[in-house]
Amino acid sequence: MAERLDLAGKHIVLGLSGGVACYKAAELTRALVKAGATVQVVMTEAAEAFITAVTMQALSNRPVYTSQWDARPGNNMAHINLTREADAVLIAPASADFIAKLVQGRADDLLSLLCLARPAERVPLLVAPAMNREMWAHPAAQRNVAQLRADGALVLGPAAGDQACGEIGDGRMLEAEELRDELIASFQPKLLAGKKLLITAGPTFEAIDPVRGITNHSSGKMGFAIARAAQEAGAEVTLIAGPVHLPTPPHVHRIDVQSAQQMLDAVLPQAPLHDVFVATAAVADWRPAVMNEHKIKKDGKKLAPSFELTENPDILAAVARLPDKPWCVGFAAESQDLLTHAREKLLRKNVPLIVGNLGPATFGRDDNTLVLVDATGHRELPAGDKLTLARELVAEIARRTAGA
Ligand code: C5P
Numbered sequence: 001m002a003e004r005l006d007l008a009g010k011h012i013v014l015g016l017s018g019g020v021a022c023y024k025a026a027e028l029t030r031a032l033v034k035a036g037a038t039v040q041v042v043m044t045e046a047a048e049a050f051i052t053a054v055t056m057q058a059l060s061n062r063p064v065y066t067s068q069w070d071a072r073p074g075n076n077m078a079h080i081n082l083t084r085e086a087d088a089v090l091i092a093p094a095s096a097d098f099i100a101k102l103v104q105g106r107a108d109d110l111l112s113l114l115c116l117a118r119p120a121e122r123v124p125l126l127v128a129p130a131m132n133r134e135m136w137a138h139p140a141a142q143r144n145v146a147q148l149r150a151d152g153a154l155v156l157g158p159a160a161g162d163q164a165c166g167e168i169g170d171g172r173m174l175e176a177e178e179l180r181d182e183l184i185a186s187f188q189p190k191l192l193a194g195k196k197l198l199i200t201a202g203p204t205f206e207a208i209d210p211v212r213g214i215t216n217h218s219s220g221k222m223g224f225a226i227a228r229a230a231q232e233a234g235a236e237v238t239l240i241a242g243p244v245h246l247p248t249p250p251h252v253h254r255i256d257v258q259s260a261q262q263m264l265d266a267v268l269p270q271a272p273l274h275d276v277f278v279a280t281a282a283v284a285d286w287r288p289a290v291m292n293e294h295k296i297k298k299d300g301k302k303l304a305p306s307f308e309l310t311e312n313p314d315i316l317a318a319v320a321r322l323p324d325k326p327w328c329v330g331f332a333a334e335s336q337d338l339l340t341h342a343r344e345k346l347l348r349k350n351v352p353l354i355v356g357n358l359g360p361a362t363f364g365r366d367d368n369t370l371v372l373v374d375a376t377g378h379r380e381l382p383a384g385d386k387l388t389l390a391r392e393l394v395a396e397i398a399r400r401t402a403g404a
Contacts, residue, residue, distance in 0.1 A: 004385070006184040008036030013082055015091040015111045016056070017098035018046025019173070020164040021130035025092055026051060027176035029059040035180055040065070040082060042111050044098065068110040078110060083118035090183060091115070092156075093130035093173045096141050102127070102153070103144045124186060125153040128179055133169025156182045181250060185232040188391070191398035193234035198274040198326065199227050200267060200281035200315065202242035204260045208307065209292040216282050217363040218333075220244030223280035225390035227252045233394050238274065240266045242281055260284055260312035271319045276397055277326040279316040282333060287312055317349045327401050329393075332356040332373075333363075342373040353400065355393065372396060 012032055016025050032039050041056040041064045053064040070078050083089065091098065098112070107113040115125060127148060135141055136158060149155055157174040174182070201223020206214040220241060227239045228249035237252045240263060248254045257263045260283045271277055286309035296305050316330050328351040332342040335358065342356040354373045362368040369383040370393065381392050
């Protein structure tokens, strides 16, 4: 897939305070630059004990600022100039000490000074804590982080896992790519704030015996992209996934299932709790009428086994029949006559919107073309990668459900 330029035109002040996680800030700088951002690195004295300004300058392609007494700016006011140009200030790593400074509004070094001096309504502050688990769990640190959030900062992570000190627990800084994606998400318009979305994705697997089954080529990528886009747009997202090899998008609640029946059983209790249901899953239409308890063996006479199929429940239609149903979006993956089939599904499933795509052309790929079909007509979304299309679809869902 071509590199996505989700941060094109964005200028990020990346602040480093002291901590072993400074090594991740080098990767983060590369990731932000690759996503199209310009990055201005600012380091505290403690950060310079962990990584050099030389490295950070080379990666960001800009001289690093480390001191409020830096005489390079004509007006000698680095803290003002740097924040007036910025689209966001991201502190990664944010040490316990630096967070405490932010909370107190102290400003005795360039980084804390510029955080205080930034125009808060226009330049968001994102903070990625990194510290030992005992430090993170300490009431003082928790109190400070709560206050930081109350003051409007977005706190990213921390994650749990191995720590530099050898202990295991909460306090690890998020990885570079996770921080990049959190930053990208923070810039997306919150079109679905306060809404709850339920999404099905991927294929289903209908067991024939303990080792074989009926499935299809759906990769789940479109449904996972919609889950990510909806979460970025501020929605609370539940994703019910068939067997796929994809990481869960951040902050998305995922439920894994195998068969259509399991998918139905997972969806039905969730559906009334959500505002919107998006059925992207390629649910197998049929399943073997009986599941053989043991592996079917060759009989030595070259006779292939035959087995009966029975129809699977239609999950989307079942949701659309609920008295307290969410607003439903169906998908149509066809190999021909897309519009005719999409219109037919709109009526048969009784849903307000069907999104059509050509199955064989998109399964497993990163790009797609979508056509939106409703009772009044259709509109094609130009070909694009699945995340771009997912963001457009999310905007469309937000428009159609506004005020609902
Ligand atoms: O019935 P058909 O497969 O043509 O319709 C596709 C749409 O219906 C998709 O949104 C798919 O997720 C959903 N579907 C379903 N349960 C099925 C079959 C399809 O939810 N058993």
